[in-house]
Amino acid sequence: DQQVKQNSPSLSVQEGRISILNCDYTNSMFDYFLWYKKYPAEGPTFLISISSIKDKNEDGRFTVFLNKSAKHLSLHIVPSQPGDSAVYFCAASAPKGADGLTFGKGTHLIIQP
Amino acid sequence: EAGVAQSPRYKIIEKRQSVAFWCNPISGHATLYWYQQILGQGPKLLIQFQNNGVVDDSQLPKDRFSAERLKGVDSTLKIQPAKLEDSAVYLCASSLGGLAGVYEQYFGPGTRLTVT
Numbered sequence: 428d429q430q431v432k433q434n435s436p437s438l439s440v441q442e443g444r445i446s447i448l449n450c451d452y453t454n455s456m457f458d459y460f461l462w463y464k465k466y467p468a469e470g471p472t473f474l475i476s477i478s479s480i481k482d483k484n485e486d487g488r489f490t491v492f493l494n495k496s497a498k499h500l501s502l503h504i505v506p507s508q509p510g511d512s513a514v515y516f517c518a519a520s521a522p523k524g525a526d527g528l529t530f531g532k533g534t535h536l537i538i539q540p
Numbered sequence: 541e542a543g544v545a546q547s548p549r550y551k552i553i554e555k556r557q558s559v560a561f562w563c564n565p566i567s568g569h570a571t572l573y574w575y576q577q578i579l580g581q582g583p584k585l586l587i588q589f590q591n592n593g594v595v596d597d598s599q600l601p602k603d604r605f606s607a608e609r610l611k612g613v614d615s616t617l618k619i620q621p622a623k624l625e626d627s628a629v630y631l632c633a634s635s636l637g638g639l640a641g642v643y644e645q646y647f648g649p650g651t652r653l654t655v656t
Contacts, residue, residue, distance in 0.1 A: 471647045532582050
């Protein structure tokens, strides 16, 4: 039973354009959401997070949007750069982030020159 | 600030053998996690420690997996005996923990285990 779903295994975006990665969740107890970036042979690196009391959080080129009613979140990267090519994992936690994380399967983002 | 350290980075063993992984979290991080990541999947939580106490081990296959965190710092994860399906990357993560109001987890590079 996948509680966090990333339905796009891969996404190809041209350099300089916007990358949008999507994530859906089913567990209404989740109240804290994170995005991680992973390069081959490395551990996941924390990118950005959002609490359920917010609907948007921004950090430089990265913005995460949360739609609680739809149980959907998305990560926007603007503008996309070659170094953004990696696997991106959506993760969720409850309550208030104290628990271990539940991850999606990841989306492989490829930035085309 | 030093990150989460893990060793070994790679391990190849035969089925029915035993193996142990070591993790040293970021200094001052009270909470430590072990995750299993099978190829093509996201990491799956195996066990969570708060200081040296177990908070959640509901997804740990306790018939073959064990973990400890002595003195609330370093941790070891052991598999005995290993099965083919244990082939995965084992990730250790740490965080300051909810009591500190900081929930982001920081991951080590992982140990890639191959069971033949």
